[in-house]
Amino acid sequence: MQTFLELAKSRYSVRSYLPSPVEEETLNYILECGRIAPSAANYQPWLINVIRDEDLKKKIQETYNREWFRQVPVILVFLGEHDKGWKRGDGKDHTDIDIAIIADHITLAAAEKGLGTCWICNFDSAKCAGILNLPDHIEPVAYLSLGYPADSTDQASRHLKRKSFEEIIRYDAY
Numbered sequence: 001m002q003t004f005l006e007l008a009k010s011r012y013s014v015r016s017y018l019p020s021p022v023e024e025e026t027l028n029y030i031l032e033c034g035r036i037a038p039s040a041a042n043y044q045p046w047l048i049n050v051i052r053d054e055d056l057k058k059k060i061q062e063t064y065n066r067e068w069f070r071q072v073p074v075i076l077v078f079l080g081e082h083d084k085g086w087k088r089g090d091g092k093d094h095t096d097i098d099i100a101i102i103a104d105h106i107t108l109a110a111a112e113k114g115l116g117t118c119w120i121c122n123f124d125s126a127k128c129a130g131i132l133n134l135p136d137h138i139e140p141v142a143y144l145s146l147g148y149p150a151d152s153t154d155q156a157s158r159h160l161k162r163k164s165f166e167e168i169i170r171y172d173a174y
């Protein structure tokens with residue numbers, strides 16, 4: 001049985017996909033792993049738009065113009081419902097944090113099933129909102145590409161290049 005550390009290390013940003021579709025059962029499993037994610041005050045201010053229709057996919061692909069993104073079998077669009085997100089006393093909206101958690105659950109569940117994902121935030125959010133006809137309070141926060149990796153050796157060079165313990169952990173004081 002895979003440990004959590006092994007699973008977390010096996011995930012990397014996949015930017016090369018096979019055309020094979022993602023089986024419905026597998027898709028539902030990874031979406032369920034997202035559905036149970038925690039959120040601030042349990043408000044769950046999120047929607048996931050699963051995009052497989054070729055015409056709609058082409059439009060979404062135009063909002064992030066990369067060659068590899070045009071080969072993605074499934075695109076998950078994470079929508080933040082800012083009217084539903086928890087706001088702290090000082091007004092800080094936690095919707096984006098909640099979206100990051102649900103999306104991260106999904107990247108790890110996908111890795112468990114041998115599927116690849118890549119986070120995408122550098123897309124044209126206004127254009128995406130127009131394509132999906134979203135009301136003002138709903139923001140496309142992130143995309144995840146999803147599909148079977150074309151080449152498991154194609155790991156991003158940044159993968160596992162992480163800061164050291166000493167750089168990021170502080171015990172008891174800044």
Ligand SMILES: Cc1cc2nc3c(=O)[nH]c(=O)nc-3n(C[C@H](O)[C@H](O)[C@H](O)COP(=O)(O)O)c2cc1C
Pocket residue numbers: 011012013014118119120121122123155156158159160
């Ligand atoms: C919030 C967030 C936004 C990201 N946006 C993009 C993006 O727009 N395009 C892209 O190719 N990768 C994007 N990435 C992937 C990161 O570049 C990648 O996770 C990082 O370099 C570490 O590599 P690894 O995922 O292979 O471990 C994003 C990742 C995160 C967490």
